[in-house]
Amino acid sequence: VTCRASSLLVIIINLESLWLGVKWLKWTSYLKWSFQALNQIEFHGLEFTCNSTMVAMYGECPISNGSVALKSYDLDGESLTECCSALVGIILLFLLLSFVFLKFVNQKPKK
Secondary structure: OOOOOOOOOOOOOOHHHOOOOOHHHHHHOHHHHHHHHHHHHHHOOOEOOOOHHHHHHHOOOOOOEHHHHHHHOOOOOOOHHHHHHHHHHHHHHHHHHHHHHHHHOOOOOOO
16 A cells, blocks of 8 residues: 555644634634534544653653644634534525525526
């Protein structure tokens, strides 16, 4: 089995360090809510073990369980239920907006 490097570039931005004028955008982003929910599903309840090199470098295991990992990336703020509720709310909002635009925007056929 060969392992190849992925060409996918992943950029993680700390949302708390954003400019105040665009900070509200994080509440409307379905990517934020789905990424946070996915990480909570993956890391909740996990226990990590460190090798002797990491223990020698840090004096202890820096990330010992999934809760510490979530906290270190600031993904522990909202519960899984809140994340799923926000995603359902965003979906309903987009459905409502699409209905309103299709219903009230003039759709005259071209001649």
